[in-house]
Amino acid sequence: xxxxxxxxxxxxxxxxxxxxxxxxxxxxxxxxxxxxxxxxxxxxxxxxxxxxxxxxxxxxxxxxxxxxxxxxxxxxxxxxxxxxxxxxxxxxxxxxxxxxxxxxxxxxxxxxxxxxxxxxxxxxxxxxxxxxxxxxxxxxxxxxxxxxxxxxxxxxxxxxxxxxxxxxxxxxxxxxxxxxxxxxxxxxxxxxxxxxxxxxxxxxxxxxxxxxxxxxxxxxxxxxxxxxxxxxxxxxxxxxxxxxxxxxxxxxxxxxxxxxxxxxxxxxxxxxxxxxxxxxxxxxxxxxxxxxxxxxxxxxxxxxxxxxxxxxxxxxxxxxxxxxxxxxxxxxxxxxxxxxxxxxxxxxxxxxxxxxxxxxxxxxxxxxxxxxxxxxxxxxxxxxxxxxxxxxxxxxxxxxxxxxxxxxxxxxxxxxxxxxxxxxxxxxxxxxxxxxxxxxxxxxxxxxxxxxxxxxxxxxxxxxxxxxxxxxxxxxxxxxxxxxxxxxxxxxxxxxxxxxxxxxxxxxxxxxxxxxxxxxxxxxxxxxxxxxxxxxxxxxxxxxxxxxxxxxxxxxxxxxxxxxxxxxxxxxxxxxxxxxxxxxxxxxxxxxxxxxxxxxxxxxxxxxxxxxxxxxxxxxxxxxxxxxxxxxxxxxxxxxxxxxxxxxxxxxxxxxxxxxxxxxxxxxxxxxxxxxxxxxxxxxxxxxxxxxxxxxxxxxxxxxxxxxxxxxxxxxxxxxxxxxxxxxxxxxxxxxxxxxxxxxxxxxxxxxxxxxxxxxxxxxxxxxxxx
Numbered sequence: 080x081x082x083x084x085x086x087x088x089x090x091x092x093x094x095x096x097x098x099x100x101x102x103x104x105x106x107x108x109x110x111x112x113x114x115x116x117x118x119x120x121x122x123x124x125x126x127x128x129x130x131x132x133x134x135x136x137x138x139x140x141x142x143x144x145x146x147x148x149x150x151x152x153x154x155x156x157x158x159x160x161x162x163x164x165x166x167x168x169x170x171x172x173x174x175x176x177x178x179x180x181x182x183x184x185x186x187x188x189x190x191x192x193x194x195x196x197x198x199x200x201x202x203x204x205x206x207x208x209x210x211x212x213x214x215x216x217x218x219x220x221x222x223x224x225x226x227x228x229x230x231x232x233x234x235x236x237x238x239x240x241x242x243x244x245x246x247x248x249x250x251x252x253x254x255x256x257x258x259x260x261x262x263x264x265x266x267x268x269x270x271x272x273x274x275x276x277x278x279x280x281x282x283x284x285x286x287x288x289x290x291x292x293x294x295x296x297x298x299x300x301x302x303x304x305x306x307x308x309x310x311x312x313x314x315x316x317x318x319x320x321x322x323x324x325x326x327x328x329x330x331x332x333x334x335x336x337x338x339x340x341x342x343x344x345x346x347x348x349x350x351x352x353x354x355x356x357x358x359x360x361x362x363x364x365x366x367x368x369x370x371x372x373x374x375x376x377x378x379x380x381x382x383x384x385x386x387x388x389x390x391x392x393x394x395x396x397x398x399x400x401x402x403x404x405x406x407x408x409x410x411x412x413x414x415x416x417x418x419x420x421x422x423x424x425x426x427x428x429x430x431x432x433x434x435x436x437x438x439x440x441x442x443x444x445x446x447x448x449x450x451x452x453x454x455x456x457x458x459x460x461x462x463x464x465x466x467x468x469x470x471x472x473x474x475x476x477x478x479x480x481x482x483x484x485x486x487x488x489x490x491x492x493x494x495x496x497x498x499x500x501x502x503x504x505x506x507x508x509x510x511x512x513x514x515x516x517x518x519x520x521x522x523x524x525x526x527x528x529x530x531x532x533x534x535x536x537x538x539x540x541x542x543x544x545x546x547x548x549x550x551x552x553x554x555x556x557x558x559x560x561x562x563x564x565x566x567x568x569x570x571x572x573x574x575x576x577x578x579x580x581x582x583x584x585x586x587x588x589x590x591x592x593x594x595x596x597x598x599x600x601x602x603x604x605x606x607x608x609x610x611x612x613x614x615x616x617x618x619x620x621x622x623x624x625x626x627x628x629x630x631x632x633x634x635x636x637x638x639x640x641x642x643x644x645x646x647x648x649x650x651x652x653x654x655x656x657x658x659x660x661x662x663x664x665x666x667x668x669x670x671x672x673x674x675x676x677x678x679x680x681x682x683x684x685x686x687x688x689x690x691x692x693x694x695x696x697x698x699x700x701x702x703x704x705x706x707x708x709x710x711x712x713x714x715x716x717x718x719x720x721x722x723x724x725x726x727x728x729x730x731x732x733x734x735x736x737x738x739x740x741x742x743x744x745x746x747x748x749x750x751x752x753x754x755x756x757x758x759x760x761x762x763x764x765x766x767x768x769x770x771x772x773x774x775x776x777x778x779x780x781x782x783x784x785x786x787x788x789x790x791x792x793x794x795x796x797x798x799x800x801x802x803x804x805x806x807x808x809x810x811x812x813x814x815x816x817x818x819x820x821x822x823x824x825x826x827x828x829x830x831x832x833x834x835x836x837x838x839x840x841x842x843x844x845x846x847x848x849x850x
Contacts, residue, residue, distance in 0.1 A: 111235040112157050116141050120153030125220075127229070132691045132699075134230040135167040136673065136683065141229045142171075143220050150229035151217040156208035160236045164206050164216070167231040170197030170690060176225040183216040190221075193228060198687035200719065205237060241314030242718070243269075243307050247660035247667060248329050248680040249300075249320030251746075252803060255652035256292045258316060259602050259661055260285050260307045261716040267309035271295055274302045274318040285309070288602025297321055300773070300801065302680070317660065317682050323803040324768035326655050327743055329679040331386075331393060331771065333703030334739055336676075337732045338383060338420050339401040340701035341370050343427070348405030353431045356479045360431075366482065368438070369427040372696025373729040374482045376504045376561060380424045380441035381512075382736035384448050387417050389840040390743040391451070392769055392779040394418075408463075414455035421445060422456050429463055435477040436489035437505075440513035442468055447516035451837050469526060472517065492531060494538045496546070501615050503559035503622070503730060508543050511536045511568040515576055533579055540572055541581035549594040552609045556598075559615055560622025560734040566591055566630035567737065570637045575839045589643065592634050595627075596646045602715065603662065604653030613714040619724045621668040621708040626734025627654045632741040648745070655738070658705070663713035664722060670699070670706045677702075687725040698727040705731045740840070743768040746803075749781065749833050749844040756849055757813035757825050765795045765805045765835055773801040779835070783809060785848075786829045789816045 114120055115138040125148025127141045134140035141150060156162065164183060168175070168191075175193035181203050182188040189203055208214060214234065220227035243260050250256040260267065263285040271281035271292055281295040285307060292305070302318035322328070343361035344350040352360055360368070367373030387394055399416030403409060406426040410419050425445050428438055442464050445452075449461040475488035483504050487497050491510050499505030514536035521529030543565070547554045555562055569588055573580050598607045606627055607613045614620060628651035635647040653661070658668050660683060671677050672684035685706045691699040698704050707725035750764040761783070769779045776797045784790045795805035811823040825831065827850040834843045 110157055110160060110238075110240065111162075111233060112154055113231055113233045114152045114154045115139065115231045116150070116229055118152070122151050123229075124149045124151075130169070130228070132169065132688065133671070134169050135686065136231075138231060140169045142226050143229075144224070144226055146220055146223050148227070149217050149219045151215060152232045154214045154216070154232060154234050156210060156212045156214065156234060158236075159208070159210045160238065161205055161207045162234040163237055164203045164214075165200040165233045165235065166191075166203060166216070166218070167233070168193050168196040168199065168201050169228050169230050170687070171226060171228060173226045176220055176222045176227040178221045179227050180219045180221055181216065182219070184214055194225075198725070199721065200233065206234070208234070239311055241307055241309060241311040242665075242716075243305050243314045243316035244661050244663075244665055245305060245316040245319050246656040247317045247319060247682055248678055249322060249325040250656075251325045251652070252296050252321060252323045254293070255649040256295060256321070257604060257649070257653060257656065257661075258290050258292075258305055259288055260290060260309075260314070261288050261602060261663075262311040263288065263290075263307050263309040267307055269305055269307045271303055271305055273299075274304050289604065295321065318680070320680055322773065323770050323801050324743075324746060326659075327390075327739060327746070327768040328771055328773065330735075330739060333678060334386070334732070334736055335416055335420070337701055337703035338370070338379070338736075339416065341373075341696060341698055341704075341729055341732075342401075342420075342423060343367055343369055343371055346402035346404060346423075348403075348423075348427060348430075351405070351427070351430075356431065366695050367729065368431050368433060368480050369424040370696075370729045372694065372698060372727075374504070375433075375435045375437040375480060375484070376499075376506075377728075377730040377733045378437070378441065378561070378564060378737070379729060379733050380421060381444040382733040382740070383417055383420055383424075384444045385740035385840065386736055386743070387421075388448060388451070388837040389740045390747070390768055391837055392767075393743070393771060408457055408460045410455045410457075418452050418455040421452065422460065425456075425460060425464055429460075429467060431480055432467075434471055434474060434479050434489060435481050435484075436487075436491050437509060438480060439468055439471060439489065439491060440509060443513040443516045443520075446520050448838060465520065465524070468517065472532075492535045494535070494542050496542060498547075498553060499558060499561070501553075501557055501559055501618050503561035506558045506561040506564040507547060507554065508539060508565045508568040509561075511539050512571050514539070515572065515579075533576070536572060536576070537579045537581055540569060540584060543569065544581055544583045544587045547587075549591045552612075555591070555594065556606065556608045556615060556623055558623075559618060559620060560626050560728075560730045562623060563626040563629035563633075563734055563737050567633040567741065570633035571839055573637045585637065585639075588634050589638055589640070592631075592638060592643050592647055595631065595650060596643070599650045599653070603657065604650060605657060605662075605714075606650060606654065612711065614709070614711045616711075619707055619710075619726065621658070621705040622728065622731030622734040624654050624657050624708055625668070625705055625731060626738055627651070628738035629734070629741040632738075632745040636745060651738075651742070655742075657708075658735075663709045663716050663718055663720070665718065668705045668708055669703065670725075671702070671704075685722075685725065687722050689726040694726050696727070696729065698729070701727070703732065705735060744836065744840045744842070747836055747842045749835060749842055751831075751833055751844055751846050754847045754849045755811060755825070755831065757811055757827070759811060761809045761811055761823060761831065761846065763793060763795060763807055763809065763833055766803050767805065767835060769805060770797060770801050770803070776800060777805075779805050781807075782834045783823060784832050784834070785816075785823065785825055786831075787816060787824070787826060788818070789824045790818045791821065791823055792819065 130140040305316040399419040477489035518532035631651040635644040666683040670688040704727035710723035712720035831846040
């Protein structure tokens with residue numbers, strides 16, 4: 080199967096699911112076959128209608144209100160075996176039939192209350208079938224005025240299978256590559272082969288339910304499969320790819336798509352009313368200022384701005400195409416989508432006169448980064464935002480635009496000693512980076528008393544060092560999707576303002592790392608809530624899993640111990656793997672991940688979805704939305720456990736954006752010779768996540784400056800299709816400085832600095848000029 084074929088949806092994909100025998104691309108686990116309403120063996124009697132929402136694996140759900148109407152599926156047993164017979168019953172906002180009848184060959188008809196089941200498999204009974212034997216299953220509507228639904232039926236072997244769970248999309252070259260085989264005993268052998276080939280490319284053994292193939296860095300992207308053999312039999316994984324910056328490449332477009340698709344009023348600000356923050360503003364339920372179901376603690380602006388600062392050339396190729404009507408100050412027409420999104424948020428925050436501390440902090444990210452957006456966003460927007468912040472930074476009022484808040488004041492000069500709840504509404508240390516940014520803005524613009532901002536950042540970090548105990552889950556995973564804010568803030572301070580870091584800060588970050596590593600020692604490499612619990616009690620937590628890589632990678636970048644840094648990068652990769660299907664549900668966290676507008680290579684999206692159009696932010700159909708994640712009942716491995724509450728949230732995707740920013744920063748490095756003599760060429764190699772088109776040779780830009788005052792912008796070219804490396808040669812000469820003339824003027828004793836990325840996310844290397 081080609082990489083393109085793996086993302087096919089609709090009739091073809093569903094037909095593939097229901098083939099008579101499982102193949103390498105079938106779901107891991109016990110032998111099973113699934114038939115849906117799109118398969119040839121499906122037929123209807125009476126009047127049935129197609130539902131608006133999708134069904135199992137993105138298929139079609141049918142419904143009827145006609146008593147006596149029937150829907151029938153015919154399945155074929157893939158092997159001689161005893162099977163559990165199950166039906167997938169979709170959730171419905173209507174009242175489902177409480178007395179639907181199911182009948183099947185050789186079985187006693189069974190009455191099922193469809194109203195008691197939603198987006199889950201319901202077991203009808205067990206059947207024993209010979210290989211190739213057909214089984215007919217019929218559902219019949221019985222209750223007048225109620226809705227009977229038909230979606231999918233499944234035969235699944237009652238024998239436990241050798242499940243092999245992987246990142247269903249793919250793995251990064253040079254990065255950690257691990258999988259989970261929950262039923263494999265220690266020492267069980269595994270192999271990596273190309274899909275459809277028996278040639279073994281890598282061998283290893285399973286330990287503690289997990290296998291490691293990090294050393295497998297193939298030239299070809301695949302697809303590949305992993306096969307594990309043991310007492311539970313032989314099992315084969317979903318196919319997956321391996322390539323340069325795979326995660327970033329397949330995720331970036333959907334990250335931006337989500338922020339475009341989740342805006343208030345779908346991009347038409349003329350429909351918004353800002354006079355009453357408690358009134359009908361953004362959408363049904365009024366749950367955001369600029370994005371639907373956003374709240375003040377989604378950290379939307381800093382997530383997008385961080386992505387841009389960490390990898391600017393990934394965003395500037397083409398102008399944005401989203402709708403941005405009704406703004407007080409629009410961007411230039413040629414602005415890239417990310418600049419238009421940032422300006423959208425800033426403009427609406429200013430129209431709404433936000434005064435909540437967390438929303439003021441988001442504006443601080445914009446004000447600080449404005450020079451990098453100045454070619455697209457008018458200076459008037461910058462001045463309005465800066466003056467708004469200077470006026471309100473120390474103001475305690477927070478009476479405009481807040482949800483699920485806890486009692487506190489919005490004076491950002493204070494040292495906060497509050498820790499938010501599992502809702503994620505108030506992560507410790509949230510004010511550290513915004514105060515650092517305002518310190519630099521105040522110095523840049525000659526504003527009064529810049530040191531007050533710096534002192535506030537230091538004091539807040541000092542409180543964390545002295546007061547927080549990382550062994551208490553409420554300070555880590557208990558902050559839900561907002562946990563990343565705490566650790567990335569501490570790392571930002573240590574990396575970019577070490578002179579202002581309080582004593583013990585580096586050790587405090589190391590302590591966080593030690594706790595995270597200890598709680599990730601399991602077959603999923605999944606960071607648990609505590610020693611006894613896997614998940615934040617009572618909450619849907621895809622944002623915590625998606626956001627943890629941001630914290631782990633930021634910490635890895637400032638920790639000196641190489642083994643600890645490697646462990647953190649392994650944990651970051653494994654949480655990404657969990658998002659992409661290496662979890663007990665064998666599914667990507669996005670319901671539509673396997674669709675044409677999903678994520679490359681993913682075969683199983685999240686099985687449950689909040690009813691379209693019914694969620695607080697109506698985010699169900701937005702591309703890239705993270706819907707759900709396994710709950711406590713699924714761990715350590717219960718693949719058929721109830722998946723619990725499912726609903727997307729801007730805060731979840733913003734946490735994912737933060738991880739993509741830290742991922743690209745962590746993968747960025749610059750290389751050049753240690754010394755250069757005038758007249759000799761300077762060869763520059765950039766390693767960055769800029770290979771966004773796997774079939775094209777792409778370019779990026781680095782900035783080269785000298786201590787003598789010269790500066791050149793150098794275009795680097797990808798060294799091959801889908802490569803990690805970009806390179807270029809810059810000529811040099813002795814002589815007077817002529818900036819941006821395509822030649823570096825240098826003299827012995829000077830230094831040359833090469834830079835990619837911006838502000839606190841920049842990566843540099845230095846070259847000495849010798850005679």
